[in-house]
Amino acid sequence: MSAQIPTKFEQLFKKVDELKPQFIDVVAQAVAIPAVSSDETLRPQVVKKAHFLVQQLESLGFTDIQLKPLGLQPPPVSNPNLELPPVILSRYGNDPQKKTVLVYGHYDVQPAFKEDGWDSEPFELVVDEEKGLLKGRGATDDTGPLTGWLHVVRAHKEAGVEFPVNLITCFEGMEESGSLGLEELIAKEANGYFKDVDAVCISDNYWLGTKKPVLTYGLRGCNYYQVTIEGPQADLHSGVFGGIIAEPMIDLVKVMSTLVDSDGKILIKGVDEMVAPMTEKERKLYDNIDFSLDELNKASGSNTALYTKKEDILMHRWRYPSLSLHGVEGAFSGQGAKTVIPAKVIGKFSIRTVPDMDSAKLDELVIEHCEKAFAKLNSPNKCKAELIHDGAYWISDPHNAQFTAASKATRLVYGVEPDLTREGGSIPITVTFQDQLKTSVLLLPMGRGDDGAHSINEKLDISNFINGIKLMAAYLHYYAESKEI
Numbered sequence: 140m141s142a143q144i145p146t147k148f149e150q151l152f153k154k155v156d157e158l159k160p161q162f163i164d165v166v167a168q169a170v171a172i173p174a175v176s177s178d179e180t181l182r183p184q185v186v187k188k189a190h191f192l193v194q195q196l197e198s199l200g201f202t203d204i205q206l207k208p209l210g211l212q213p214p215p216v217s218n219p220n221l222e223l224p225p226v227i228l229s230r231y232g233n234d235p236q237k238k239t240v241l242v243y244g245h246y247d248v249q250p251a252f253k254e255d256g257w258d259s260e261p262f263e264l265v266v267d268e269e270k271g272l273l274k275g276r277g278a279t280d281d282t283g284p285l286t287g288w289l290h291v292v293r294a295h296k297e298a299g300v301e302f303p304v305n306l307i308t309c310f311e312g313m314e315e316s317g318s319l320g321l322e323e324l325i326a327k328e329a330n331g332y333f334k335d336v337d338a339v340c341i342s343d344n345y346w347l348g349t350k351k352p353v354l355t356y357g358l359r360g361c362n363y364y365q366v367t368i369e370g371p372q373a374d375l376h377s378g379v380f381g382g383i384i385a386e387p388m389i390d391l392v393k394v395m396s397t398l399v400d401s402d403g404k405i406l407i408k409g410v411d412e413m414v415a416p417m418t419e420k421e422r423k424l425y426d427n428i429d430f431s432l433d434e435l436n437k438a439s440g441s442n443t444a445l446y447t448k449k450e451d452i453l454m455h456r457w458r459y460p461s462l463s464l465h466g467v468e469g470a471f472s473g474q475g476a477k478t479v480i481p482a483k484v485i486g487k488f489s490i491r492t493v494p495d496m497d498s499a500k501l502d503e504l505v506i507e508h509c510e511k512a513f514a515k516l517n518s519p520n521k522c523k524a525e526l527i528h529d530g531a532y533w534i535s536d537p538h539n540a541q542f543t544a545a546s547k548a549t550r551l552v553y554g555v556e557p558d559l560t561r562e563g564g565s566i567p568i569t570v571t572f573q574d575q576l577k578t579s580v581l582l583l584p585m586g587r588g589d590d591g592a593h594s595i596n597e598k599l600d601i602s603n604f605i606n607g608i609k610l611m612a613a614y615l616h617y618y619a620e621s622k623e624i
């Protein structure tokens with residue numbers, strides 16, 4: 140850190156360091172609540188986590204705290220009376236002389252089971268001081284970064300440093316399941332709760348690698364589909380019925396195998412044609428990005444990369460679509476050798492979308508493709524392909540007041556210029572904030588590319604957590620000082 144660091148940052152950063160145990164304790168309490176949005180039976184836990192966060196906001200002096208209901212979860216859903224989890228709106232400061240920054244985060248998490256291969260219980264935060272890690276579901280995605288904003292407020296209060304902006308929180312509990320219901324809420328509040336918002340900042344993605352901080356200006360979208368194949372009335376004995384009835388699982392494997400090649404090529408006609416062509420200007424951007432095949436291999440824990448050149452890896456993560464097969468509901472998946480013929484199986488897959496793909500057109504192509512592939516099997520079973528949820532891709536210009544402030548903050552905290560990156564993952568609501576609030580959006584990641592988000596042993600390095608809080612604080616100060624909006 141430079142010797143001329145302004146006093147306010149010195150005071151703030153010292154306080155952040157002092158409060159480290161308390162900050163980690165808040166993350167531990169939050170991680171202990173298994174707020175898995177995709178598991179309908181865990182919906183009360185998602186709601187419990189919202190209430191936990193409300194308590195935290197209250198104790199920090201946030202005002203106008205509202206738990207916004209979003210109504211019932213739309214189909215496909217097992218329980219048609221399932222309420223969506225609430226969105227948490229709150230503010231800290233209401234000074235018309237100050238800029239207003241909306242911070243978005245999500246308190247829901249991906250599913251996690253110890254049997255998946257975790258070294259510890261996923262919903263018990265492990266604080267490993269020796270390795271410098273916080274380990275647990277949500278540590279990096281997105282419980283750790285979401286709480287970061289609250290810690291920024293606490294550090295200001297306890298250090299006696301004036302908070303530089305008015306802060307508005309928008310924390311949702313359905314991001315991992317397509318942000319259902321949030322778009323409508325944002326549209327409704329654009330001229331209400333959010334009317335004075337000057338900028339939106341999201342901390343819900345990761346550095347590209349493990350060493351260099353980044354600021355992010357693009358995301359892929361995600362359209363998530365399911366194909367249901369139904370046959371017999373109930374699961375059957377394969378010794379009694381095998382070979383004499385049409386098995387849903389055989390049909391499903393055949394249909395799913397027509398979607399994508401082993402080398403990642405999407406086999407659905409018409410998809411490639413929707414992808415924006417590469418320009419020379421864009422091609423040059425990849426040269427300056429700090430990344431290597433080695434980092435990808437380390438993050439995946441394998442040597443299974445489909446591309447070896449940095450440029451190819453980045454292009455296929457950022458600017459080309461991908462299709463992933465995720466799983467099969469209703470299929471036998473336990474240990475041992477159960478000789479069952481599943482009666483109904485639901486295959487799940489998603490497509491990461493990119494400019495200029497048309498989401499509705501993609502749905503048509505995918506559904507038609509699945510129907511045709513099934514028809515070719517001449518099976519007496521029933522097949523239905525449908526969209527579960529979608530979220531749009533987003534790309535913006537990274538040269539504005541927010542990115543300038545965040546670059547300055549990165550130099551202050553990390554002593555380096557951040558790389559400007561796009562992200563292969565999705566945050567479905569990003570584009571809605573930009574369009575509805577007519578503001579710029581900055582993605583300011585806290586964690587590293589090897590954090591294992593959505594995977595086993597998800598972690599956040601303690602240094603990233605602490606420096607990430609300092610980075611958030613410095614960004615708010617520099618943005619507050621900037622002349623432009």
Ligand SMILES: NCC(=O)N[C@@H](Cc1c[nH]cn1)C(=O)O
Pocket residue numbers: 280281314315316317343344361363530564565566567592
């Ligand atoms: N940290 C962002 C993230 O993990 N986003 C999810 C969003 C999503 C979309 N559909 C299902 N989940 C992602 O998988 O990218």
Ligand SMILES: [Zn+2]
Pocket residue numbers: 245280281314343
């Ligand atoms: Zn996330």
Ligand SMILES: [Zn+2]
Pocket residue numbers: 249280315592593
């Ligand atoms: Zn996620």
